[in-house]
Amino acid sequence: MLRCREVSKLVSESMERKLPFGTRMQVWMHLMLCRFCAGFARQVRFLRRAARQSPERLAGSPSTPETTLSQEARERIKAALRGNNGS
């Protein structure tokens, strides 16, 4: 019988590749019996869905000083573009 430690590892791994059939069955059986691991598996899938659905929200709200280019950066980038133009 697999332990939660291995199951959590295999659940994470199953997000990256298809596990061998026997392993998949063992994990499945464990998840039927263990609410903690089943919850962990659900949350692993949920985090993927959240991150892929709205990755930009992980940067913060738009139009706040933290998520917009600073004036200095803006000027610096414009200068770099002028410097590179026509070269």
Next chain:
Amino acid sequence: MASAGSPSHGTVDPATWVDRHGDTLYRYALSRLRDPDAAEEVVQETFVAALHSLDQYSGRGAEGAWLLGILKRKVVDCVRRRNRPGSATGAEMGADPSEAFFDGRGNWRFDPRIAKMRPDACLERDEFWQTFRGCLKGLPPRQADVFSLREMEELSTDNICKELQITASNLWVLLHRARLQLMRCMKVHLERWGDL
């Protein structure tokens, strides 16, 4: 080089790039890199690279999408650079955190489930994203980087391994550690907010 805004380049006008696309590109880079300086640098690299490849731009399709395509490549380059062996984050895997999660018999030390979290409702809540962002930022940098490439950039496992020159099993270990620690951090913070 063709002058800015020449008819052959359709609507492309480098003089207006920074004001029109700068913030969008910056926010994109910041979400993946979590470091304002690195994000600024990558945005600048993107515009300069775009200027140099103006001739390759067909003029078809949106300017913003073309610039974003270049930015995505630059983001991966930046992650590769900072994870190079011997660099700040180095090639090390970081400490194994599993002792904190599992007891000697391999059972959970605590309930990993986040109480009262309604998945669909919490995606609408700023508190959820603020927590996710904070917890991702708190991970060891290398773990946060592979998590971002895999779950935000949606790079394939093979691609990430190639870019970072690590084996697939190293990548699985890094992602597993990232997920365990993210989950614990988010549990602690989200349960404080009450119903989500």
